[in-house]
Amino acid sequence: MSVTEIDSNQFRKMIKAASATLKNNAxxxxxxxxxxxxxxxxxxxxxxxxxxxxxxxxxSGADSVGDLAEALAKGLLMGARGNSGVILSQIFRGFxxxxxxxxxxxxxxxxxxxxxxxxxxxxxxMKPTEGTILTVIRGAAExxxxxxxxxxxxxxxxxxxxxxxxxxxxxxxxxxxxKQVGVVDSGGQGLAFILKAFADSLNGxxxxxxxxxxxxxEMDEMIDAKHHKSVQSEINPEDIKYGYCxxxxxxxxxxxxxxxxxxxxxxxxxxxxxxxxxxVVNDDEIVKVHVHTEHPGKVLAWxxxxxxxxTVKVDNMRLQxxxxxxxxxxxxxxxxxxxxxxxxxxxxxxSGDGIGTLFNSLGVTDIISGGQTMNPSTQDIVDAIxxxxxxxxxxxxxxxxxxxxxxxxxxxxxxxxxxxHTKTIPQGMTAMLEYDxxxxxxxxxxxxxxxxxxxxxGEVTRAVRDTELDQVHIKKNQFMGIVDxxxxxxxxxxxxxxxxxxxxxxxxxxxxVTIIYGQxxxxxxxxxxxxxIMKIDEDLExxxxxGNQPVYPFLVSVE
Amino acid sequence: xxxxxxxxxxxxDISSDVISSVVGSATTDNYGVVGMASKNQLRDNVNxxxxxxxxxKGVVVRQENSGIAIEVNIIVSYGTxxxxxxxxxxxxxxxxxxxxxxxxxxxxNVVVQGVQVLND
Numbered sequence: 001m002s003v004t005e006i007d008s009n010q011f012r013k014m015i016k017a018a019s020a021t022l023k024n025n026a027x028x029x030x031x032x033x034x035x036x037x038x039x040x041x042x043x044x045x046x047x048x049x050x051x052x053x054x055x056x057x058x059x060s061g062a063d064s065v066g067d068l069a070e071a072l073a074k075g076l077l078m079g080a081r082g083n084s085g086v087i088l089s090q091i092f093r094g095f096x097x098x099x100x101x102x103x104x105x106x107x108x109x110x111x112x113x114x115x116x117x118x119x120x121x122x123x124x125x126m127k128p129t130e131g132t133i134l135t136v137i138r139g140a141a142e143x144x145x146x147x148x149x150x151x152x153x154x155x156x157x158x159x160x161x162x163x164x165x166x167x168x169x170x171x172x173x174x175x176x177x178x179k180q181v182g183v184v185d186s187g188g189q190g191l192a193f194i195l196k197a198f199a200d201s202l203n204g205x206x207x208x209x210x211x212x213x214x215x216x217x218e219m220d221e222m223i224d225a226k227h228h229k230s231v232q233s234e235i236n237p238e239d240i241k242y243g244y245c246x247x248x249x250x251x252x253x254x255x256x257x258x259x260x261x262x263x264x265x266x267x268x269x270x271x272x273x274x275x276x277x278x279x280v281v282n283d284d285e286i287v288k289v290h291v292h293t294e295h296p297g298k299v300l301a302w303x304x305x306x307x308x309x310x311t312v313k314v315d316n317m318r319l320q321x322x323x324x325x326x327x328x329x330x331x332x333x334x335x336x337x338x339x340x341x342x343x344x345x346x347x348x349x350x351s352g353d354g355i356g357t358l359f360n361s362l363g364v365t366d367i368i369s370g371g372q373t374m375n376p377s378t379q380d381i382v383d384a385i386x387x388x389x390x391x392x393x394x395x396x397x398x399x400x401x402x403x404x405x406x407x408x409x410x411x412x413x414x415x416x417x418x419x420x421h422t423k424t425i426p427q428g429m430t431a432m433l434e435y436d437x438x439x440x441x442x443x444x445x446x447x448x449x450x451x452x453x454x455x456x457x458g459e460v461t462r463a464v465r466d467t468e469l470d471q472v473h474i475k476k477n478q479f480m481g482i483v484d485x486x487x488x489x490x491x492x493x494x495x496x497x498x499x500x501x502x503x504x505x506x507x508x509x510x511x512x513v514t515i516i517y518g519q520x521x522x523x524x525x526x527x528x529x530x531x532x533i534m535k536i537d538e539d540l541e542x543x544x545x546x547g548n549q550p551v552y553p554f555l556v557s558v559e
Numbered sequence: 560x561x562x563x564x565x566x567x568x569x570x571x572d573i574s575s576d577v578i579s580s581v582v583g584s585a586t587t588d589n590y591g592v593v594g595m596a597s598k599n600q601l602r603d604n605v606n607x608x609x610x611x612x613x614x615x616k617g618v619v620v621r622q623e624n625s626g627i628a629i630e631v632n633i634i635v636s637y638g639t640x641x642x643x644x645x646x647x648x649x650x651x652x653x654x655x656x657x658x659x660x661x662x663x664x665x666x667x668n669v670v671v672q673g674v675q676v677l678n679d
Contacts, residue, residue: 077638077639077640078640080639080640080643081643082643082647083589083590083647083651085640085643086590086591086639086640086643086644086647087590089639089640090590090591090638090639093638120638123636124590124591124593124636124638124639125589125590125591125592125593125636126587126592126593126594127587127588129588
């Protein structure tokens with residue numbers, strides 16, 4: 001059955017057919033989506049946009065094509081989603097403008113509509129990108145202009161549909177990004193589907209018309225402004241069935257744990273039982289696995305049976321989801337570091353990761369690496385101050401040798417800087433307990449320095465040569481206990497030296513002992529030390545931290 | 560103001576002009592955006608559409624705690640769904656910043672400074 005005129009009934013059928021076709025092919029269109037943002041939702045967006053238009057047409061009681069086209073344009077405008085949806089709404093806006101007032105359309109009207117549709121679509125953008133849906137509608141309209149005078153609407157629509165397909169094929173060549181991937185433009189494909197459906201409908205060819213009205217959920221999604229919110233953030237972390245995104249790469253046949261030959265199907269089947277979103281890709285040497293599972297360990301063990309693990313990556317998706325919901329921006333690439341302005345920068349000189357971490361946990365914003373054997377230069381300190389981008393700075397030298405450099409740095413720094421004269425790491429930590437970021441700089445300094453005298457700091461280190469200092473004889477490689485800068489005890493045994501040193505530091509008022517063990521000591525030795533100290537005074541509170549500092553196996557503070 | 564990116568070979572500084580250009584181009588690529596508008600219309604005189612080389616006048620880049628905040632000023636075409644055009648701008652700007660510069664924008668605020676009505 002061929003038709004020479006499009007009446008309102010015919011128009012309704014065309015829209016219905018187009019909407020159904022688009023719905024059926026939404027996934028396919030999604031898969032083509034690489035431009036402008038490859039998020040794979042062009043098909044979905046076009047489908048929902050057109051569905052909204054179709055809904056308006058279905059609800060319209062009009063019996064003229066002009067009015068129905070108007071309803072369609074309105075519905076598309078209201079439901080427009082995504083770039084392609086917006087363009088689609090413009091195409092039909094132009095079309096509606098052209099056919100306004102017409103009860104039926106003949107070939108000439110249809111042609112005029114297509115030409116106007118193209119014009120409107122192009123006019124809404126400053127620099128039209130060729131190789132998109134725009135190219136497709138333009139190709140269709142150009143063909144129409146050439147042939148409309150000789151054809152009826154059904155034949156014209158067929159010709160237009162073919163021209164649209166041709167134009168669509170060109171999109172791959174027109175847009176570099178499409179050529180790279182070797183696909184046609186997804187939005188253009190969507191429009192080609194629509195025109196094809198129009199042609200099929202007009203020519204009485206079978207169009208698989210499912211029930212194409214959007215279900216209530218889709219409709220809600222379109223109308224509700226909330227649809228702009230990412231769907232992802234709607235997912236409750238607890239609703240994620242499999243919590244760990246696990247990815248491994250296995251070198252087949254390598255390693256000690258190999259128990260079996262790699263065979264794709266059994267390998268795949270076992271993993272399929274462990275979770276979903278399974279992807280297994282292999283060649284002769286390597287098999288890559290991606291799976292969402294509750295048991296990443298089982299996946300690893302399974303992989304190890306056929307080879308060794310070249311790479312392993314396990315992400316807790318529930319945690320990621322929580323982060324998304326919390327609008328956390330931790331998803332930035334790890335290497336990206338953007339300066340974080342603090343109002344007040346607290347800069348501590350310290351060595352050892354653990355000490356740095358301890359300081360950070362106390363509120364220190366920047367650490368300058370340095371200490372007894374490698375004092376930072378004035379320039380290092382100035383750089384740290386200026387790079388902090390804060391409004392003011394507090395410096396904890398944690399070593400009397402650095403006081404001068406710090407004073408110099410404070411003078412030339414861009415921002416007001418004060419120095420809290422901490423001589424040792426433990427003093428620095430005690431000082432941080434009194435740090436009040438909201439106070440005035442001078443008050444911060446006096447508050448932080450106020451308690452320093454109550455803290456005794458002990459450091460244990462190894463003598464590098466024979467010497468005599470403060471009436472203490474020291475042999476090379478002996479351990480020395482230094483209390484507030486004075487060598488107090490020596491011993492060839494590290495624990496003995498430390499125990500004696502702590503004993504010398506304790507007095508009646510002592511309440512708390514903090515032990516920070518560094519390189520050259522370990523937790524077991526620290527525990528031994530703690531036991532020794534407990535024997536001296538069992539009422540003491542003793543804390544042990546890992547400081548990982550060089551040179552000093554033990555740093556001890558007594559308060 | 561510049562964004563610093565640390566790599567194992569050193570530091571990369573990206574000036575806000577670069578960011579503005581990327582943001583501006585990403586914005587005007589979007590269907591329905593007729594052009595960029597100046598962020599300071601009074602000072603820069605009327606709501607003229609900005610040319611390629613002064614996109615930066617229409618883009619504000621602000622440093623925030625853990626990323627950057629972008630503001631783009633645009634003029635849109637009459638008859639488009641403005642909210643959707645803006646949303647497209649947001650996602651494209653964010654996407655281009657991430658792919659081209661490796662910068663994550665915390666927020667992309669779109670200010671519609673004008674609507675261009677076309678002569679029929």
